[in-house]
Amino acid sequence: MIAALDIGGTKIAGALVDQHGALVHRARRATPAREPADALLDSVYEVVSTLAAGPLWARVRSVGIGSAGPVDLARGTVSPVNIPAWRNFPLVESVRRHPALGHRQVTLAGDAVAMTAAEHRHGAARGHGSALCLVVSTGVGAGLVLNGSVHHGLTGNAGHLGHISVDFEGDPCPCGARGCLEAIASGPAITRHALALGWQAPATADAAGVAAAARAGDPAALAAFDRATRALAAGIAATAALTEIDIAVVGGGVAQSGAVFFDPLARHLRCYAAMPFLKELRAVPAELGPDAGLVGAAVLASAGAPPVGAVLAEGAR
Numbered sequence: 001m002i003a004a005l006d007i008g009g010t011k012i013a014g015a016l017v018d019q020h021g022a023l024v025h026r027a028r029r030a031t032p033a034r035e036p037a038d039a040l041l042d043s044v045y046e047v048v049s050t051l052a053a054g055p056l057w058a059r060v061r062s063v064g065i066g067s068a069g070p071v072d073l074a075r076g077t078v079s080p081v082n083i084p085a086w087r088n089f090p091l092v093e094s095v096r097r098h099p100a101l102g103h104r105q106v107t108l109a110g111d112a113v114a115m116t117a118a119e120h121r122h123g124a125a126r127g128h129g130s131a132l133c134l135v136v137s138t139g140v141g142a143g144l145v146l147n148g149s150v151h152h153g154l155t156g157n158a159g160h161l162g163h164i165s166v167d168f169e170g171d172p173c174p175c176g177a178r179g180c181l182e183a184i185a186s187g188p189a190i191t192r193h194a195l196a197l198g199w200q201a202p203a204t205a206d207a208a209g210v211a212a213a214a215r216a217g218d219p220a221a222l223a224a225f226d227r228a229t230r231a232l233a234a235g236i237a238a239t240a241a242l243t244e245i246d247i248a249v250v251g252g253g254v255a256q257s258g259a260v261f262f263d264p265l266a267r268h269l270r271c272y273a274a275m276p277f278l279k280e281l282r283a284v285p286a287e288l289g290p291d292a293g294l295v296g297a298a299v300l301a302s303a304g305a306p307p308v309g310a311v312l313a314e315g316a317r
């Protein structure tokens with residue numbers, strides 16, 4: 001049994017996860033994202049305390065954390081974009097100090113990398129030696145499986161597809177680059193683009209509303225999904241050309257849109273993944289839903305910490 005935490009800008013979720021990826025005991029708090037660092041940690045502690053209060057806690061071997069990024073695996077720190085009080089926050093060390101932890105090991109991964117581990121072990125990427133897994137929601141996150149293993153990279157941020165440029169003369173991105181995939185393909189970007197093209201939003205304008213309008217044939221909504229999926233296809237095809245992945249697993253709120261999302265994505269993939277060796281490449285929906293972060297944090301914890309610290313200790317960086 002592994003205790004898993006999934007820390008994002010809106011919620012801190014926890015669960016005990018068995019070896020089949022089943023969640024057997026859950027806890028959850030809203031993330032006080034605008035509060036000071038200590039108040040945020042208190043909420044994390046409350047989730048851990050709730051998990052530790054149950055009878056199964058004695059069977060917990062280790063703790064896995066998936067956190068909004070960027071993360072720094074070597075230092076055990078996180079700097080989530082949407083949690084301003086945490087910059088280089090020592091999350092691993094802080095969780096380790098929780099009184100219920102004892103000598104249990106704590107491992108950390110970025111949330112999209114955790115989702116990738118979950119889809120590779122238990123979901124749509126099962127059986128694939130190499131895969132790209134994406135979360136398309138308020139942002140665009142992604143992780144890579146290469147040669148059968150989740151690829152963390154030196155600091156744990158490998159697979160950061162949301163911040164590769166798919167439009168080299170595009171708008172400046174908060175990350176400092178230009179024309180980033182996230183700025184074109186995220187849910188808010190789809191909504192903005194649809195509104196700019198004249199989509200008449202209902203009470204709340206969001207990507208689910210754009211998807212409903214696209215299903216009804218609204219040309220502005222269809223164009224917004226076309227542009228977003230075209231950008232995603234360019235990013236996925238580039239990844240495939242570099243790594244020979246044959247599958248891209250797409251989860252997150254925007255991917256819930258179904259055919260209005262996956263049909264144009266498949267069409268654009270055929271355009272950008274043009275080389276003969278990419279002809280098997282396809283994009284499919286994620287299978288695990290919103291619990292993927294917890295399941296993946298447990299998968300990674302059960303595999304032990306990635307060897308990032310050892311690499312850094314040898315002076316490779």
Ligand SMILES: [Zn+2]
Pocket residue numbers: 162163164173174175176177178180
């Ligand atoms: Zn960017």
